[in-house]
Amino acid sequence: MEINKNQILESNKKGLESHNENFDFLANKLTKQGKDVNQIVAKLADFQVAIPSWALGAGGTRFGRFSFYGEPSSLEQKIDDIGILHSLTQTAGAVSLHIPWDIPSDYAAIKEKADALNIKFDAVNSNTFQDQKDAAESYKYGSLSNTSKAVRDQAIQHNLDVIKIGDKLGSKALTVWLADGSCFPGQNNFQTAFQNTQDSLIDIYKGLPEDWKLLVEYKPYEPNFYSTVIQDWGASLMLANGCGDKAYTLVDLGHHLPNSNIEQIVSILQLKGKLGGFHFNDSKYGDDDLTVGSIKPYALFLIFNELVYGMQNNPQNPDLAWMIDASHNVKDPLEDLIQSLEAIQEAYAKAMLIDQNALKAAQLDNDVVKCQEILQGAYRTDVRALLEKARLNSGGALSPINAYRDLDIRNTLITERGKHTIATGL
Numbered sequence: 307m308e309i310n311k312n313q314i315l316e317s318n319k320k321g322l323e324s325h326n327e328n329f330d331f332l333a334n335k336l337t338k339q340g341k342d343v344n345q346i347v348a349k350l351a352d353f354q355v356a357i358p359s360w361a362l363g364a365g366g367t368r369f370g371r372f373s374f375y376g377e378p379s380s381l382e383q384k385i386d387d388i389g390i391l392h393s394l395t396q397t398a399g400a401v402s403l404h405i406p407w408d409i410p411s412d413y414a415a416i417k418e419k420a421d422a423l424n425i426k427f428d429a430v431n432s433n434t435f436q437d438q439k440d441a442a443e444s445y446k447y448g449s450l451s452n453t454s455k456a457v458r459d460q461a462i463q464h465n466l467d468v469i470k471i472g473d474k475l476g477s478k479a480l481t482v483w484l485a486d487g488s489c490f491p492g493q494n495n496f497q498t499a500f501q502n503t504q505d506s507l508i509d510i511y512k513g514l515p516e517d518w519k520l521l522v523e524y525k526p527y528e529p530n531f532y533s534t535v536i537q538d539w540g541a542s543l544m545l546a547n548g549c550g551d552k553a554y555t556l557v558d559l560g561h562h563l564p565n566s567n568i569e570q571i572v573s574i575l576q577l578k579g580k581l582g583g584f585h586f587n588d589s590k591y592g593d594d595d596l597t598v599g600s601i602k603p604y605a606l607f608l609i610f611n612e613l614v615y616g617m618q619n620n621p622q623n624p625d626l627a628w629m630i631d632a633s634h635n636v637k638d639p640l641e642d643l644i645q646s647l648e649a650i651q652e653a654y655a656k657a658m659l660i661d662q663n664a665l666k667a668a669q670l671d672n673d674v675v676k677c678q679e680i681l682q683g684a685y686r687t688d689v690r691a692l693l694e695k696a697r698l699n700s701g702g703a704l705s706p707i708n709a710y711r712d713l714d715i716r717n718t719l720i721t722e723r724g725k726h727t728i729a730t731g732l
């Protein structure tokens with residue numbers, strides 16, 4: 307299904323009066339504080355986040371998977387779902403493909419469909435954490451780090467194939483996340499595993515087109531529970547530096563041990579010009595892949611504070627690849643993604659309200675109380691009217707969740723696709 311402009315305009319009618327009141331009140335207040343409201347709204351409208359092709363179906367856990375029905379059963383239908391998200395939110399203007407789950411059968415047709423929906427192809431993701439049907443070698447004991455050269459070569463070739471697929475669609479980055487590691491002490495030689503990974507990544511890097519980036523993701527544990535080869539930002543940065551200028555570290559919010567200071571990590575990576583991408587989600591205990599902003603919205607705001615600072619002050623760092631990396635076990639994924647997009651925009655808007663000059667002055671005075679007042683003053687501002695304004699200006703929905711429900715989208719998809727379709731992915 308496709309949503310037309312009139313449906314959205316109709317859905318917007320009932321909240322418009324209240325929006326106008328809220329926006330005028332907030333815009334007036336912020337203008338008095340010296341903020342350029344139009345510029346903030348324009349930046350919100352420009353901010354686009356890629357939707358991964360595996361996030362449109364039910365995620366599930368190793369204990370079970372519960373469908374919410376009408377899932378997309380082909381890449382075409384996944385692009386349709388992102389089109390729905392983008393029509394409503396005007397923030398989901400890109401898709402991040404996972405290979406081999408979503409290899410296009412007809413490249414021209416997929417590109418045409420995505421173009422029509424105003425969706426770009428963001429970073430492509432390789433998969434060497436599962437064995438593929440008919441593959442000669444197994445990744446049970448690792449891929450790019452494997453002790454067997456034949457396994458490493460197969461994994462390298464897969465990544466090179468993924469680059470070729472992405473190139474045909476207009477992608478400009480390859481994201482590598484490895485499950486490689488060990489479950490028990492003594493199982494791996496740490497140095498050999500790391501060196502093998504570096505050598506393999508260099509072979510992949512050599513196959514990157516000139517205008518591409520290699521994004522190296524890290525994760526402390528899971529599926530291996532004793533050691534992971536690329537366990538933290540330091541390991542990722544070393545590997546990226548070992549490859550070259552086009553290789554960067556990718557930060558996934560859920561890929562940190564509890565209480566890690568993620569805002570400090572993104573800050574220093576930007577200073578060094580080595581932050582390449584960012585995966586949004588939220589977590590309570592580990593890599594929970596929950597809705598962005600559902601557990602620790604203040605931490606998300608502090609991260610955005612550093613990202614905004616970096617975007618303004620670190621020209622040595624390239625534009626980032628933004629992506630949601632979440633899994634949906636009990637919510638309709640499209641509603642979950644709408645909530646995530648809203649949380650990202652909200653944190654971004656609040657971070658833009660921070661008075662950087664006042665903060666710098668307070669830091670120079672070592673006025674710790676003032677520093678906190680400045681941050682929390684921005685955080686406590688209800689910015690939702692700014693998000694609404696950005697969406698309205700772009701032809702989106704005043705309230706994407708309300709519009710999604712008013713338009714009865716899930717039931718329409720179930721009618722179109724049938725109840726028991728299943729999306730490829732985890």
Ligand SMILES: [Mn+2]
Nearest residue numbers: 523558585631
């Ligand atoms: Mn990720």
